[in-house]
Amino acid sequence: MKIDGSIIVSSDNATRYPPEEIGKDDAASxxxxxxxxxxxxxx
Numbered sequence: 316m317k318i319d320g321s322i323i324v325s326s327d328n329a330t331r332y333p334p335e336e337i338g339k340d341d342a343a344s345x346x347x348x349x350x351x352x353x354x355x356x357x358x
Contacts, residue, residue: 321338322337322342
């Protein structure tokens with residue numbers, strides 16, 4: 316979260332999905348969902 320309350324969302328695949336800034340008004344209703352579909356190595 317940035318000082319002004321906005322959020323920058325970025326992907327590991329930045330060439331296909333560039334970073335996006337979510338304004339502070341929209342950030343309050345933002346839900347982050349994700350699913351691990353593959354893992355390799357030690358945690």
